[in-house]
Amino acid sequence: MFEVDIAKRHIASNKKGTAFTVLTVAIAVGVIIMSLSISSGSLRQIVQNTVEKNPHILVMPKEGEDYIYLYRNLNQSLSQYPGVMASSPRMVGQGAARYRDQVEGIEFIGADPVSEDRLMQISESVVAGDFSELKFKRKAAFLGVTLAENLGVRPGNDIYLSLRNKTVKLKVAGLIEKGTVKDRTLVYITLDVAQDLAGQGDVVSEVGVKLKDYRDAPDMAEEIRALTAYRVESWQDFNREIARFLGTQSRINILFYGLIFLVSGFVVANTTIMIVRRRTKEIGMLMAMGATRYSILKIFLLENLMLSPAAGLLGIAVGVAFGKAIESYPLDMGSGEMGITRIVLDLRPEFAIYALFFALLLNILAGIYPAYLASGLDPVEAIGSE
Amino acid sequence: MSDDIIVLKELSKIYGNGVEVIALNKVSLTIKAGEFVSIVGPSGSGKSTLLNLIGLLDTPTNGQILLKGIDVSRASPDERARLRNRELGFVFQYHHLIPEFSALENVMIPMLIAGKSKSEARERASEYLKAVGLEDRLKSRPNQLSGGQNQRVAVARALVNHPSIVIGDELTGNLDTKTSDMIYELLRDLNRKINQTFILVTHDMTLAEKTDRILRIVDGKLVCELLRQDDGFRTTELCDLGEDGGKINLK
């Protein structure tokens, strides 16, 4: 394998070119790793803040009915489903809230605080008060922070909640901040009070279901649909925006990575072509001494290949450094629809393997054409070149 | 027939980029194994072109090249690369060493290409560098050596693989008389001992006169052939050695 020796010597004697190639590949790999971990972090954040804070599946009244009547039975059997983590019967509706002379439109959810917390991870969003109070204090309400602000209420104040011609007086027991538009309308109350407001007796309007893995929702929804007469929707159905966003996100990323790949590939190929040009005479000599075309091809491919581990490792370092820098930069993105408040990196160990693989692929692909050029040189012309 | 190591039949090479240049015009020639041949002729007459064809670096436009009785004029690039490595040793008009490699490493390359082990290659390479008088410059790189020293490294590189044919283009061009004589003696010694065939292009008539056979090329044509006989040369045709020196002792 004299090809290896020659390739090694080429690398060692061309420090500038080597550094340039390694750096190009490392930056490409770094940017890919960085954006992979940012988008994976954002994705996780989005899922955490949206999908995981909402029911994965909603079971709704049968066709032609407005309420679920035997909700206790339904809830019982749903909670025993494999893959189901929690289920919570809820009475939801729209009404108005009044405090002094301020009135705001609201969406109320009446539910058992314990199962609701398991379903929605509400306590993570509670910024004032203790959500479990809903269990014991019948006349308590938890308000979205923006709603409370707009009404001008604080915990401890009394507000009036109205639905059609019914009105109840409730004490604000705490505030909820989800970081989404819901903060402007959300009111949590007990199931009892909600049922009172609705005036339909002991019924609920839906049962929310949370799964161990949110991605199973469509399958699970299908299964429940097949077994019952209830209408069933998965989060992909009622959160189309997010589902579409998560779907397109990966496609946009692939396009982006492809572009980075292409650009850096051209840069590396160009450097390698320059190296081949400079060594034309030497290639001719090697051919004169009996090196085959395949050997010449091998020398230049090896030369690129041997740089990939270094480029891959450096790329990981570059990616992590860039990522950390961006992460630490206090970026206020506001309370977006998707619930992203700041950039969070999700650095996964498999990204290191991707990095090395990217580097290898990039080096091989960018090396093939120049190596092929080198191997196709005419020995006499190559030797005679200056 | 088995004695004829190289047979050229009506060999032509025409370069044609717009204007046609007939670099070699229907040259027919037979060289026997163990012959020590020199080729002379004015600049641009086609000497290097002929060597490139014999050395299987270039392909003829017309005609045939038989190497050890086998037609190699249309052999595949890989087959020719293999033959170059096994059968041929080349010393170019300019030494063309690889700049990043030491003298020793440069000489090792043909053996490494042939698949020999590094230790064997190193051993034999130093042996040959010693034979060309460079035993104390093994580690030097081409830019640390003089033109003549580099030329000697190139000679060692051409010989190291024990090729059956050694081709030299002005291989003593950069050397002083003393070193030139030393290299000639080395080649002659190998020629006698292991019956290696030598084909040397030279402008140096003193060197040419020491060989067994002088071929003169003018305008791509073989115009004259002198064969050594006793201490002079004989020719069957009228030979005008012209500018290369007419002082050769003809019988």
Ligand SMILES: Nc1ncnc2c1ncn2[C@@H]1O[C@H](COP(=O)(O)OP(=O)(O)OP(=O)(O)O)[C@@H](O)[C@H]1O
């Ligand atoms: N690649 C080429 N393209 C076109 N013409 C060429 C090419 N190579 C050589 N020639 C021409 O072929 C002729 C023979 O060239 P060659 O190099 O064989 O001469 P030479 O006898 O070796 O000369 P010198 O003694 O100066 O080295 C010259 O006229 C030269 O210009």
Ligand SMILES: [Mg+2]
């Ligand atoms: Mg020449």
